[in-house]
Amino acid sequence: MLYFIIKGLHVASDIIWVGGMLINAFVIAMVPPPIRGGVITALRRYDRLVTTTALAGVWLFGLILAFGYIGFSGGWLHLKLLIVGMLSALHGMQSAWLRRMEANPLLDPPAFVSKGMPIVLVSTVVVVLLAEVKPF
Structure with missing residues (x-):
């Protein structure tokens, strides 16, 4: 029973995190400079409180599942952890660029950060497939 509660909390956290990263990516890539200031100020608060x-x-819940229930025997988990680590780094870059863009709305981030939507979406699909199919 505890396993399913932790797994549910892990999946719920995943959905909220990915949603926040998609909102960040949208604002970074699509919101024009004249209105960035107010939008980014509100988004940064949401990002700190909810997405982070x-x-x-x-x-937390993923590592509890890995150490307590699944183990690190499958290669699929190693690849999943690598992708989640890269997404975590992307979130950090998004947060940093939101802070910079709030200070200077005319500033444009590098392509890797501004093209975050497809990166997040493809990575999420791969992580879900790895977790469900466990191919190796």
Whole structure:
């Protein structure tokens, strides 16, 4: 029973985190400079309170599942952890660029950060497939 509660909390944290990263990516790539200031100020508060907390939940509940129930025997889990680590780094870059863009709305981030939507979406699909199919 505890396993399913932890797994549910892990999946809920995943959904909230990915949603927050998609919102960040949208604002970074699509919101024009004249209105960035107010939008980014509101988004940064949401990112700190909700998205970053969900990221902590993803790692906490995921590591509890890995250490307590699954083990590190499957190669699929190693690849999943690598992808989640890269997404965590992307979230950090998004947060940093939101902070910079709030200070200077005319600033444009590098392509890797501004093209975050497809990166997040493809990575999420791969992680879900790895977790469900466990191909290796």
